[in-house]
Amino acid sequence: MKNISRVKATNLSRRKFIVGSAAAGGGLALGFNLPFIGTAEATTAAKAGSEINAWVVVRPDDTCVIRIARSEMGQGTETGLAQLVAEELECDWKKVAVEWVSPGQNLARKRIWGEMATGGSRGIRTSQDYVRRGGAAARMMMLQAAADQWKVPVGELSVENGVITHAASGRKTSYGRVSAAAAKLTPPDAKSIKLKDPKDWKIAGKPIKRLDTAMKLNGSLVYAIDLKLPGMLHAAVKASPVFGGKLASYDESKISGMPGVRRAVKVHDNAVAVVADTWWHAKSALAALPIVWNEGSGASQSSAIIAERLKEGLTATNEPFASWQDGGDALKTIAGAAKRVEAVYSTPFLAHATMEPNNCTAKVTADSAEVWVPTQSAEAALAVTSEESGLPLEKCEVHKHVLGGGFGRRGGTQDYTRQAVAIAKQFPGVPVKLIWSREEDMAHDFYRPISQCKLSAGLDESGKLVGMHIRISGQSINAFLNPGAIKDGKDTRQLQGLYQEPGDAQFGYTVPNFLIEYAMRNTHVPVGPWRGVNTNQNAVYLECFMDEVARTAGKDPLEFRRELMSKHPKHLAVLNAAAEKAGWGKPLPAGVHRGIAQFMGYGSYSAAVAEVSVSDKGELKVHRMVLALDCGHTVNPGQIAAQVEGSVVYGLSATFYGECTVANGSVVESNFHNYKLLRLAEMPKVETVLVPTHDFWGGVGEPTICVVAPAVLNAIHAATGKPVRSLPLKNVALV
Amino acid sequence: MAKLNINGKVRDVQVEAETPLLWVIREQVGLTGTKYGCGVAQCGACSVHINGEVRRSCSVPVGSVKATDKIVTIEGLSRASSHPVQKAWAELDVPQCGYCQSGQIMAASALLKKNPNPTDADIDAAMTNICRCGTYQRIRAGVHMAADMAKKA
Numbered sequence: 001m002k003n004i005s006r007v008k009a010t011n012l013s014r015r016k017f018i019v020g021s022a023a024a025g026g027g028l029a030l031g032f033n034l035p036f037i038g039t040a041e042a043t044t045a046a047k048a049g050s051e052i053n054a055w056v057v058v059r060p061d062d063t064c065v066i067r068i069a070r071s072e073m074g075q076g077t078e079t080g081l082a083q084l085v086a087e088e089l090e091c092d093w094k095k096v097a098v099e100w101v102s103p104g105q106n107l108a109r110k111r112i113w114g115e116m117a118t119g120g121s122r123g124i125r126t127s128q129d130y131v132r133r134g135g136a137a138a139r140m141m142m143l144q145a146a147a148d149q150w151k152v153p154v155g156e157l158s159v160e161n162g163v164i165t166h167a168a169s170g171r172k173t174s175y176g177r178v179s180a181a182a183a184k185l186t187p188p189d190a191k192s193i194k195l196k197d198p199k200d201w202k203i204a205g206k207p208i209k210r211l212d213t214a215m216k217l218n219g220s221l222v223y224a225i226d227l228k229l230p231g232m233l234h235a236a237v238k239a240s241p242v243f244g245g246k247l248a249s250y251d252e253s254k255i256s257g258m259p260g261v262r263r264a265v266k267v268h269d270n271a272v273a274v275v276a277d278t279w280w281h282a283k284s285a286l287a288a289l290p291i292v293w294n295e296g297s298g299a300s301q302s303s304a305i306i307a308e309r310l311k312e313g314l315t316a317t318n319e320p321f322a323s324w325q326d327g328g329d330a331l332k333t334i335a336g337a338a339k340r341v342e343a344v345y346s347t348p349f350l351a352h353a354t355m356e357p358n359n360c361t362a363k364v365t366a367d368s369a370e371v372w373v374p375t376q377s378a379e380a381a382l383a384v385t386s387e388e389s390g391l392p393l394e395k396c397e398v399h400k401h402v403l404g405g406g407f408g409r410r411g412g413t414q415d416y417t418r419q420a421v422a423i424a425k426q427f428p429g430v431p432v433k434l435i436w437s438r439e440e441d442m443a444h445d446f447y448r449p450i451s452q453c454k455l456s457a458g459l460d461e462s463g464k465l466v467g468m469h470i471r472i473s474g475q476s477i478n479a480f481l482n483p484g485a486i487k488d489g490k491d492t493r494q495l496q497g498l499y500q501e502p503g504d505a506q507f508g509y510t511v512p513n514f515l516i517e518y519a520m521r522n523t524h525v526p527v528g529p530w531r532g533v534n535t536n537q538n539a540v541y542l543e544c545f546m547d548e549v550a551r552t553a554g555k556d557p558l559e560f561r562r563e564l565m566s567k568h569p570k571h572l573a574v575l576n577a578a579a580e581k582a583g584w585g586k587p588l589p590a591g592v593h594r595g596i597a598q599f600m601g602y603g604s605y606s607a608a609v610a611e612v613s614v615s616d617k618g619e620l621k622v623h624r625m626v627l628a629l630d631c632g633h634t635v636n637p638g639q640i641a642a643q644v645e646g647s648v649v650y651g652l653s654a655t656f657y658g659e660c661t662v663a664n665g666s667v668v669e670s671n672f673h674n675y676k677l678l679r680l681a682e683m684p685k686v687e688t689v690l691v692p693t694h695d696f697w698g699g700v701g702e703p704t705i706c707v708v709a710p711a712v713l714n715a716i717h718a719a720t721g722k723p724v725r726s727l728p729l730k731n732v733a734l735v
Numbered sequence: 736m737a738k739l740n741i742n743g744k745v746r747d748v749q750v751e752a753e754t755p756l757l758w759v760i761r762e763q764v765g766l767t768g769t770k771y772g773c774g775v776a777q778c779g780a781c782s783v784h785i786n787g788e789v790r791r792s793c794s795v796p797v798g799s800v801k802a803t804d805k806i807v808t809i810e811g812l813s814r815a816s817s818h819p820v821q822k823a824w825a826e827l828d829v830p831q832c833g834y835c836q837s838g839q840i841m842a843a844s845a846l847l848k849k850n851p852n853p854t855d856a857d858i859d860a861a862m863t864n865i866c867r868c869g870t871y872q873r874i875r876a877g878v879h880m881a882a883d884m885a886k887k888a
Contacts, residue, residue, distance in 0.1 A: 074832030074868045209828050216833030217821045219768015219809035223834060226767035234762075259751060280758035355772050355780060355834040355867045404770075404834030405867050438773045638828060642873070646831060649869025672777035672865060681859035683871035 049176075050183035052141055054112045055085055055134030057099070058179035062162055064091040066135075069101045069113035070123040071376050072212065073406035074646075075701045076639035077123035079210045081131055083635055084124070087204040088135030088196060091175060092161040098211055103382040104397040117377040119411045119529060121602035121699025124635055128697055129195075136193045138182075142175050145182035149173070198633055198694055207638030212402070224374045224401035225359045229431040232361070233262060235423050236282040237434060238291065239271035239444055242299045242665035243524050246270050248292040255285040264289060265426050273423050279435050298524040298665040306450060306523050306662060307346070313473025313519035314344065314454040320489035321471075321517035324500045330515035333467030337458025341552045343545055345455070345725045347537040349660040349667070350448035350530055351675060356404020357441045358416040362424035363431040364389050369396045371420060374403035376411045384414040388421035407650070408529035413446060413481065439670045446528025447660055447667075449475035451494070453541035458513075463553030465564065467513035470498065470541065476520045477534075480527050486520075494518045496534035497601050497706065498542065505535060505601045507542075508571030509564040525662060531650055535601035535706035540727065543597035543710035548723055557714065558584055558596055570630055570693065571598055574605040577691045578628035582609035592623060595714025597707040602699030604631040608707035610684075612715040618734040622652065622682070622712055627704050628689040632696035641688040644704050648686050651708025653678040659728050676730075738802035741766070742811025745802070752798025756790075757781040759797045760808060768809035768837045772865070779864030782838035782845075783808050789845035809837035812844060819888065820844045823880035831868035838864045843878050852882055 049059030057065040066085045072078040082098050101113045114130060139159065146164045147154035150171060158165050162175040198205060215221035240246060250272050252264045260281030264274050272291055276282035334340060361372040362385070369389035375381045378398045385396045403410060420434040436444075451474025458467040476491040485493065495518050497505045507516075530536075550560035558579050565572040575598040579585075584594065591613045598607035611624040627644050634640055657676035661668045669675040713724045716734060724732055737748050741764055748763040760769050760783070769792060772780030776794035783792045784807040785800070800806070812818050816825070820843045823829075830836045839862070846853055846861040853861070858878050866874070 074830070076831070209825075210830075212833075213825055213828060213830055214816065216830040216836050217824050217840065218812070218816045219766065219837050221833060222767065223770075225771070226761075228765065228767075278758065278762040280754055280762060353867060355770075355778065355832065355865070357771070403832060405832045407867070435771070438775075642828065642831060642870070645872045646869030649866070649871060671775050672773050673775060677865050677867065678869070678871075679865065680862045680871040680874060683875070686872055 050179040052138040052179060052182050053134055053187060054109070055131060056089060056138035058142070058175050058182070060176045060179070062092065062174050062176035063095050063097050064089060064162065064175065065097045065099050067101050067113065068098050069106065069116045070127065071116070071118035071378065071400060071403060071406070073118070073376065073403035075123065075643060076210055076636060077118065078212060079208065080124045080635040080639060081127065082211060083204045083208060084128055084132050085135035087201055088132045089139050090159045090162065093203050093208070095162065096211070100400055102398060102400065103378040104394070106379070107382070107393055116379050117411065118406070119376050119408060121702040125603060125697035125699055132195050133190070133193050136195060137188050140188045140193070141182040141185045142178050144185055145178040146173050149178065149181065204635050206636070208636060210639065221402060223356055223404050224361065224372050225356055225404070225435060227361050227372050227401070227433060229361065229363070232431045232433055233275050233277065233427060234279040234282045235273045235275045235420070235432050235434040236279060236286040237267060237271055237273040237419055237423070237436065238286055238440060240293045240295065241443055242293065242295040243526060244298040245293045245295040245665070247272055248294045250292070251290040255289050258285045258288065261285045265423055267419050267422050271419065273419070273434065275423065275427065275432060279433070283437060295665060301524055301665045302663055303661045309523070310450065310452045310473045310521050313521040314452055314471050316519050319519065321519055322490035322492040322495060323515065323517040325515045326500070326511065327513040330467045330469045330513045333513040334456050334458035334469060337466055338461045339459040339552055340456065341459070341549050342454070342456040343548055343723065343725055344452060345541045345544065346452040347450065347540060347727050348658065349450045349525060349662070350654055350658045351442055351445045351660050351669070352407045352409035352530055353442070353675060353677065354403070354405030354407060354409055357436045357438055358410070359433065359435040360417045360420035361431055361433040362420040363429070364421060364424045365429050367391065367395055369421060370399065371417055372399040372401060373417050374401050374406070374410055375414060375417065376403065376406045376408070377414065380412045380414045381417045384418045385421050388418050389425060407531040408533070409445065411529065413528065415444070438672070442670050442675060443667055446481070446526045448530035448536070449477055449527040450523070451475065451537050455541060455545040457545070457549045459549070459553050463555060465511060465549060465553070468511045470516040471519065472517070472538070472541070473519040473521050475522050475525070475527050477527050477529060479520060479522050489520065491518065491520055494520070494534055495538070497538045497599050504603050506568070508568045508598060508600055509561070510567045511564060524665065532601065532702045532705040535599060535703070536651070536654065536709065539597060539599040539706035540709050540713065543599060543707070544713050544717070544723060544725070547595070547714045547717055561598065570605050571600060574598060574628045574630045574691055575607040577689050578607035578609050578626050581628065581687060581689045582611070582626040584609060593715050593718035595711045595716070595718055597710035597714060599706045601703045601706055603696065604629060604698030604700065604703040606704045606707045608704070608711035610711035610715040612712060612719060614716060614719040614734050616735060620716065620729065620734060622684040624685045624687070625708065625711065626687045626689060627707065628691055629704055630691045630693055631698035631700050631703070632692060633694055634690055634692045637690055640690060640700050643700050644688040645686045647702070647705040648708050649678050649683065651705040652682065652712070655709040655712055655727060656682070656729050659731070737797050737800070739764070739797070739800060739806060740802065740804060741806045742808060748797070750797055752796060754797050755793050756783070756795040756797050756800060756806070757792040760792060766808050766810050770834055770837055772835065777865070778835070778838070779842060780835050780838040782841040782864065784841060784845055787845070787848060789842050809841060812840065818844055819881040819884040820847065820877065822884060823877040826880065827873045827877050829870050829873040829877050831870055835864060835866045839866065839874055843874070843881065846878065847882055847885060851885060853878060
């Protein structure tokens, strides 16, 4: 499959679709009108070809344009989804192009493309069924069109690489030639569509190269931050550094003579923006603008106060905990056990720090509102645009761009999109591009929630685990973003990866007399999903503690785990795969030590082995990491490996450096000098072991991050004899 | 008013002398392949070549650049993405979101110009740009592959 690459036309088509009015590229081809058909793209309509169904458009030159509804932020979903459609379509992969669907189009067609939001590692696993059906239905219609033309039974036809053959007569035709007729046919009955057995896949399941690489090598890909529109103005914004604070006043006279400045504008009740001819002028003037804030009660908050609040939750009683238990009374069992282990762990707030800072271009007129935006949730962006502009949804449109990183930051909240519309509304008819400075991005994230965890375990004389209690105390994402999901004060989502029920994020051990509880302790700091969400913290707590218990039991950490996992064969198989590839138990170079961890999230099973050394000065080096993953079906093993490699970097950045601290109600860390991220020199050798069982659809983007930190921490424990119970490591003396 | 030689073309730009070269390249010249990531020379997304040296353009005031200085951006690195670094990056599917990759490619190409046969330690020392998607493993392999390609060319 090495030779398969994207045709040049693909790039052009895609770029036009993204840069210009997204509605136009597909709008005319789709046979309906949207309010934003720009003249620049009108020419593409003639070449757009025939829409066979919502997912497939075929051009006369045999190009198969596959529609993509999910967002692409580097995770490779665009390529994976195209592979799945192409597999069922039986088209020529070299002639595949992709085209993005806009939320305005989706709305106009009664959400024919389904869910557009891209998060929770769901991009492929929750769309695979209907996109494959779309490809299969299109194939059936094109075969039928050829059969009709040749007046032969469709069962006598075969198709390969988009070429239809009637063996009996030796006739051949192509998708491009039958597409116009196929588009007029009635779609096949859903029950008649038979999807391929993944064992027979030829395009899906293969490590095909990404479709979107070429434009990322020469600067030609237009991210939203790069957009240029005629007459465009630029905005820089600053919101109250204290969360919950309000804008009291600002003195515009101090910046009115500065180069390029148009004016300063209020943005909602908590921010001010300067609008200028360039962003540099806007940013420079904003820095010179005197602003007075009403900081509010949040100003009294600090990391120390928040830590105390969480600590109280570790031992609180008589409140509604999200919890589950197994067996008998865990607390009594532990209290009466021959040996006891107890530990308290903690993890900090973290920022997403996407490389492309938040930005959005908005243009609002009397009867239309458009935004150009990097978004993981285009439909949320549409809703926000409508709400903020005061215009109905059908008069709004969202032009999606490739995201320069997402990691959960740019999902449903769309705060930066709302700000951009609020600013642009004050400049009717003029496109205004809002860019957040890195400092604004660090100051106004939806941070990974902070938590602490107290764990205790009891062992019998022989070292057998007889009981375990886990109490997590920390901030709830749902309490901040989705309070309706919390029933009776209990937010089970914070136990992600420690659920009793199978399916998505199940606890992988069987512990007699087990109790787990979550005590909600909220703060004034906005929180949200951060790549891996709660699995990252919960895996550190459980898997590092498992090593502590294994040591107390005098057992090898791998053997100790295995004894508790017989009822969780998929967890166990992945753990074993990582251990085997890493050579667990085999000799290592002097000074190098191993650590192991396993966990489940996003429907997938992950395990890791880390090899580290700690110098006598306490300097840590992570030499090698082996990660094993069972995500069920594997759509593109090359891209899965890329995600695993990337997840190690994301996980190690958090392990080594990641921490947002709070002083006077604001986040202290402001840029990459004090919010450090992993660099290449610190990158260990990563080996990815895929152990797909091909019997379910699991996620890929997030699940492996959570095993990185505990594997490394357990290796450090092996190296130094001391457990590390608090992240990040920059604050911990290892020796 | 400044005169800049960017990708072999001399341009006049109307801009205050303290404006960072990054924003002149992006906003006055209109070349957007060079990215803004931090503004404080930490991340390297804004890397360009000035007289063959890799520089973080967010922290280079345009007033410090002479008309005779040769600035090369990602758009001017090669014709049709033919530089060995770009070819190796394509072969190994290095980019994920791609936002930092202009800077990574400019840093890697500057390294190879100085040191056509870099060791891992040389790559560690030279490739200090941040990639949040975590493409470092493939970047390292890409630099080695580009070095091999350049030798065979």
